[in-house]
Amino acid sequence: MNAGGAGALFTATRFTRKKLLTQRIAAGVFALMAILILIPLLLILGHLVSRAWPALSWGLIADLPRDGMRAGGLWPAVVGTLYLVVFSRLISTPIGVLAGIYLNEFARDNWFTRIVNLAVVNLAGVPSIVHALFGVGAFVLFAGLGKSILAASLTLAIMTLPVLIASTKEALASVPQAFREACWNVGASKWQTIWTIVLPNSVSGILTGVILEVCRAAGETAPIMFTGVVFYRSGGGTGLFLYGPLDQCMALSYHLRTISTQVPHVPESLLYGTAVVLVGFVFVFNSAAIALRVYMRSRKKW
Amino acid sequence: MTGGKGGRSGGRRHGGTRALIRDLAERGIVVLIHLSGVSAIIFVFGIFFFIFREGWPFLRDSFDVRGFFLSDEWVPNSKTNPRYGILALVVGTGSVTFIAMLLAVPFGLGTAVFISEFCGRKPKELLKILIEMLAAIPSVVWGFIGLMVINPLIIRWTGAPIGLNALNAGIVVGLMSVPIIVSIAEDALRAVPDTYREAAEALGATRWQVVYKVIVPAAKSGLLAAALLGVGRAVGETMAVLMCTGHSVNVPFSGEFPFFHALESVRTLTATIAAELGESPRIAAGPDGIFPPEARHYQVLFVLGMVLFAITFAINIVADLIVKGVRKR
């Protein structure tokens, strides 16, 4: 590179210029890839909202459906989705958090722990329709629950377990080991330490996992399709108390699928409107999870 | 000096029974924790067990192995000659996955490289948030998009009579798989120690050279694992393919150009189960324990579930071995 004279040391030669150009091109290509993936997302969302516009109103969520689902609102489906989300969270969160505590605080570094971790990863990879088959075989049939909200919630709970376990593990692992040792040295037991210091400082991470899986529970269709959700079901009660735990229910995700593929002559705005309500619900919770993460980072206690 | 009692005798001073209860409760919780820890193993076994339980009579009663795996005739509803060949279904799954990966792997890895190596901090946050939003879209909404948006686009661009085919599903599933590939690939890239980057830059390499000569090779296994997990995602996707593939049992390959007919309608393993489970009745065995032939449709769907379970299980184990192989180094 020393083409003679001190000046040549610091001016760019053709070689370096070419290298820099290659770099700019490469960086540009990768940036383009990232953008190309995200543009369809924004375009699609815009398209959904624009086509749904005529139908978007509070009535869409709060009214009962009319005319064989071709008009009116989505209230029973909204309530059904709410029930499924709440029940499945109630079942899945304790198990997931305790399992995360086991993996981070109690498990030793041996082959058994490796198998447990492998099982968690595999559980995460099971296709949703296979979860549906499991739900049918285990809860609907074997446990005798029949097609019911309870069976569907149990199926959803098991499906969403892995993310919860992973979030809990990560949240617990971010608490410095020095804190635990300080507690053990003053005579606190392992559980006392976890309950008083480790868990309280992991709550936001765990909550993030719970919220993320709220999105998933609301959006999944296959696992609930055969375990307790139907297209049309008039609820027994009114308002929020439309269903009992052993009833079948309607759900937004399944509703969308059916009116877009099985029901003729549904006005386009209602179809798109249903999609927007579902996506809106999911995005609200997703944003809550992201906001929580940002808030966490700003309130560091150590 | 006070406090001596509290310090030394511990629980003894403050009620032996209260300490005893506390002790017992704590032991109980620790047991619960251990039980929950192994719950993942229990559930994985449980899933396989209950599916097996519903499907195994199909395997027991005159199971034609060659016909099952090698025949492309899937006609379970026929009263006179029901056939259970899953070849077309497997090829259907393969076609959709192939197209999806053609889209998702380059774009996913490229985006991951961009986020990890070339991006400033602010844009990085924004990009990651957008990718998470992409991941949050429910599969049924993706199916809806494929049905209402991509369907007419395909008809317009390629002149095909219908837009519900392998290509449609491939595009949709590809978009769906991008987030998981980006996430795992980005983790793999981030795990490459900064010392590698610093050493390469000290030798005069540009950022791009550092990336393709040093970092990507170092993160190779993690990137491969990311792609594999993307494949697993694509294989297992149900609702989107159910709504976008067009549903005919068809092997989209033939001797004439272009050999792979992506514009033809196909059917995947996942969609088959979802579409037919509602219509196939569960019929109990007769008093002699033998199932009537009408029961076999229901049972074979569970067998399909076992096949799917085995495929995704294998993918996960391979991905895990690849990642662990790195750590041994």
Added chain:
Amino acid sequence: MVGGDVPAPSGIEIRGLTVSYGRKQVLRDLALSIPRNEIFGIIGPANSGKTTLLKCINRTIEITAGASWRGTIEIEGQDIRRVRSVHDLRRRIGMVFPLPVGLPISIYDNVAYAPRRAGIRRRAELDEIVERSLRQAALWDEVKDRLKTLGTKLSGGQQQRLTIARALSHSPEILCLDEFSIAIDPVTTMRIEDVLLQLRANMTIILVTNLVQQARRLASRTAFINAGELIEEGDTEAMFSDHPAKPMTYDYIHGIFG
């Protein structure tokens, strides 16, 4: 300070202590007799097993991954393996490590942590314990108006004194300090050394240090441990004289190795 029971300080007997991490032996057949109401110094180069010895005394060696130990340790004649609850044992021993650790809770809660775990709930009692411990650790005057501050927000020297306050909050009979002055300034170190001299009237203090002059200042008896073995043990002045029992002791103290 309110009068009341003064805990009878204890003597510690160690016999045949052998500790291994996996296949590596860290302490070999150690035997020590630590008398009560004194400051007992332990000196030696890095990795000689000094910290491991402390971990055996309060049995936290048992929650250290890969460690196993043999031998007998008796406190006031009671075998520490045979106590009813290992947590009670740990409450009888105060432990201070080189790096200060403030728990991410208020200063008050930091010092009240151990008594609360032991079952003390009454506010008045806790207040008393917190004030006493902070005074003993020479920290009270600096923090008495901001007891609600997070423990992690204190300076290094303050956090180390907070750690000492925490160690004293459960009124231990034995106080173990492991190179406590590494991360703090000389002035704070001096203040804590004064505190230790006062505390020994009521407890046994084991002072592990790599600052040999600190042992000379504070300890009445000292042990020199090297590479897992006890080289010499006895009166501090004798060890620091020109003719200690073992030549290696002289070499170490005068900086010829280690």
